[in-house]
Amino acid sequence: MTQRTQTVYWGSIDWVIEPEDGSNASMRIGIMNIEPGKSQVEHVHFSDEQFLYIVSGKGEHYINGEGNIVTAGDYFHCPPGVYHATHNLGDDDLRIMVVSVPMNLKGYLVKPLSSSGFDAGSIPEKIIEMYLIDVVIALQEQLFSTLSVPISVFTSKFMPLLSGQLPETCQKNCKAGNIHSICRIVFEQAKFHGLGKESCSTIVCPYGLTVLLQTIMLDNQIIGFIQTGHVKFSEIPDTTVIALYEILADISTGIQRYCVEKILQHDLNKKEDAIKKTNRKSLALHFALEQMQERMLHVQIKNHFLFNTLNSIASIALRDGSNDTYAAIVDLSDLLYGLMHKEGEMLTLAQEMKTLEKYINLQKLRCGEDLIVEFKRDSQAENIVVPFQCLQPIVENCFVHGFKDVTEIKHLSVSNSLEGNKVKLVISDNGSGISKDERARIKKQMQTNSRHGLAMVNHLLKRLYGKQYKFVIKSNDGEGTTIQIDIPYSPNSFLTLSNCSTT
Numbered sequence: 001m002t003q004r005t006q007t008v009y010w011g012s013i014d015w016v017i018e019p020e021d022g023s024n025a026s027m028r029i030g031i032m033n034i035e036p037g038k039s040q041v042e043h044v045h046f047s048d049e050q051f052l053y054i055v056s057g058k059g060e061h062y063i064n065g066e067g068n069i070v071t072a073g074d075y076f077h078c079p080p081g082v083y084h085a086t087h088n089l090g091d092d093d094l095r096i097m098v099v100s101v102p103m104n105l106k107g108y109l110v111k112p113l114s115s116s117g118f119d120a121g122s123i124p125e126k127i128i129e130m131y132l133i134d135v136v137i138a139l140q141e142q143l144f145s146t147l148s149v150p151i152s153v154f155t156s157k158f159m160p161l162l163s164g165q166l167p168e169t170c171q172k173n174c175k176a177g178n179i180h181s182i183c184r185i186v187f188e189q190a191k192f193h194g195l196g197k198e199s200c201s202t203i204v205c206p207y208g209l210t211v212l213l214q215t216i217m218l219d220n221q222i223i224g225f226i227q228t229g230h231v232k233f234s235e236i237p238d239t240t241v242i243a244l245y246e247i248l249a250d251i252s253t254g255i256q257r258y259c260v261e262k263i264l265q266h267d268l269n270k271k272e273d274a275i276k277k278t279n280r281k282s283l284a285l286h287f288a289l290e291q292m293q294e295r296m297l298h299v300q301i302k303n304h305f306l307f308n309t310l311n312s313i314a315s316i317a318l319r320d321g322s323n324d325t326y327a328a329i330v331d332l333s334d335l336l337y338g339l340m341h342k343e344g345e346m347l348t349l350a351q352e353m354k355t356l357e358k359y360i361n362l363q364k365l366r367c368g369e370d371l372i373v374e375f376k377r378d379s380q381a382e383n384i385v386v387p388f389q390c391l392q393p394i395v396e397n398c399f400v401h402g403f404k405d406v407t408e409i410k411h412l413s414v415s416n417s418l419e420g421n422k423v424k425l426v427i428s429d430n431g432s433g434i435s436k437d438e439r440a441r442i443k444k445q446m447q448t449n450s451r452h453g454l455a456m457v458n459h460l461l462k463r464l465y466g467k468q469y470k471f472v473i474k475s476n477d478g479e480g481t482t483i484q485i486d487i488p489y490s491p492n493s494f495l496t497l498s499n500c501s502t503t
Contacts, residue, residue, distance in 0.1 A: 006030075009206055010038040011093065027101050031055065034086060034094040041206055042085035049101045050078040057094035060087045123263060128223050129155050132216075135258040136161045139251070152227040167230050173207050183211050186227060200245055208232055214248040216255050223259070226251060349416060349423070350382035356391050356414065363399050367410060376415035381423045384487065387460055393453030394427050394483055402431025402481055421489050428482040434475040442473065454483075461485070 006013045017029040034040060034057075042062065052061075053075040061070050062085045063078065069089075070076075078084050088094040136153050140162060150164030166183070174184050185205040201213040210233045216224040226248055233241055353375075364371055395414070403410045411430040416423060434442070445455045458471045468488040475481035 010040050011035045013098070027099065029100075030098050032094075032096040032098050034059065034088045034096070036088055036091055036093070039087040040085060041208060042083050051099040052076055052078065053097040055095040055097055057088065057092050058090040059094040060089055061085070125156075127266075128218070128259065129159070131259045131262045132224050132255070133161055134262070135255050138258075139254075150228065150230055154225045154227065156222050156224055158225070161224075164228075167209070169207055169209060170230060174205075183227060183230070186211050186213055200248055212244065212248060214252050216252050218256055218259055224255070345388045346385045347388055348382060349384050349386050350379075352386055352388065352391055353377065353382065353414075353416070355389070356395060359392060359395065360412070367403075370408075371410045371412065374411070374413045376413070376417070378417040381416045381418040384418075384423050384489065386487065387464060390457055390460060391425070391427070393457050397453055398427070398429040398431060398481070402429045402433075405432050406430070418489065422486045423489055425485040425487070426482065428480065430480040433477045433479045434473070434481055435477040439473060439475065446471070461487070 004015045004018065006015060011033040013030045013032050015028060015030040017027070019028070032040075032052075054070050054072050056072050058069070058071050060067050061076060062068075062083075063076065064083050068076075086094070086096070132153070132155060150166055151162065152160065152164050153162040154160055170183070183203075183205070186203055200215075203211045203213065205211065210229050210231060211227065212229040214226040214228075215222050216226065228244070228248065357375075360373055364373070391414075395412070398412055411428075413426070413428040415426045418424075442452065442454060445452045446458045448455070454473075461469055461471065465488055470484070470486040472484045472486075473481065474484070
């Protein structure tokens with residue numbers, strides 16, 4: 001039997017039983033040796049359940065502030081979530097047998113995409129690191145700067161990509177610099193124990209600060225980590241703790257989906273190059289290429305929505321556990337579920353409007369009474385089937401760009417109506433408007449497969465309806481913006497197809 005000794009500030013741990021690489025087992029058994037006069041400071045295990053048995057010595061053990069003298073033969077159970085500490089009161093080492101069983105944090109798993117269509121192990125590590133750098137730069141100003149805790153992102157080898165400034169406690173006690181914010185305690189834990197896939201590891205340092213380390217997964221392979229926390233969980237509400245776990249999981253999912261998009265784009269480019277080189281434009285190859293392009297478009301729209309929505313909800317979720325926070329998380333959960341389960345589906349306009357209302361509800365939390373929303377809906381028009389997520393990026397533009405510099409009351413109008421042989425969709429705002437030069441730039445983007453939100457929606461609808469539909473932007477600088485979409489109507493446009501969504 002191989003035994004590994006781990007040296008810590010209060011003594012050592014002799015690990016007698018540990019899971020082998022590739023094993024499904026997770027239990028660890030070791031002997032803690034707390035030196036005379038030293039203490040294992042108060043800490044909490046959010047994702048570990050422990051059984052402790054006093055082998056020899058004399059000490060005092062605290063659970064949630066209540067202390068008891070312990071000697072050889074005593075034992076106690078520490079379920080996840082309790083705070084406990086142990087002090088050596090004798091002249092010899094206090095020896096304690098520890099049985100530790102990690103627990104997955106139910107509800108905070110980051111599941112890999114089951115149908116990504118590629119093997120992550122075949123992608124060069126440098127390419128994946130390049131994608132991670134791209135997405136971290138995109139999120140740095142949009143999301144990370146709004147959080148009140150330091151966020152750091154690392155590659156799977158702990159190379160820093162984003163470094164949040166650590167609190168004074170870390171800088172003073174661990175001599176951590178202001179720039180590189182990798183936590184020494186986290187690094188040692190990762191080195192000695194490894195980190196479980198699909199979960200958030202919770203680590204408490206000797207100075208009482210809790211650090212969270214969230215894995216970033218890609219097809220069941222760890223490609224990076226997100227580190228945050230450096231706070232005392234005992235001093236913040238439970239709702240804030242839960243929100244922190246959920247936001248980490250959402251950020252990890254967003255980064256994961258971005259990497260998937262880039263890899264799919266790389267595969268798409270390779271297929272296009274193969275067509276040019278071989279000049280074999282068979283029907284089967286064209287069909288596969290078109291499906292890949294449509295899939296890419298849906299992934300782009302999802303990421304565009306996910307990153308901006310996370311920016312809106314993050315500051316709310318880290319507040320004080322109000323009812324508004326709970327409602328916002330529920331709405332976001334519903335939206336994310338739809339994003340992951342309705343890719344490429346057609347659904348009724350009524351269902352699309354329901355999804356749009358959830359997104360607007362999240363924006364109402366941010367804007368409060370400064371936002372007035374008006375819906376004008378035609379029940380007959382809403383029977384028409386449309387592609388999932390075709391209106392979201394348009395309304396999102398109103399908040400991200402249109403209302404950016406508006407300090408007065410913000411007005412948003414969403415309407416649909418059946419007019420003769422077309423269904424007219426109109427989205428208007430009283431925002432900053434679009435200058436002539438900017439309108440020209442957007443028009444040029446919409447003629448190509450650009451990543452701009454409006455261009456992606458236009459390209460999706462154009463693929464479905466061809467020249468039979470219209471996409472019109474009406475705006476002047478300082479006068480708000482109106483976008484009108486005309487979708488052709490025919491009896492086959494209504495929900496008579498068996499493969500349409502019914503959720």
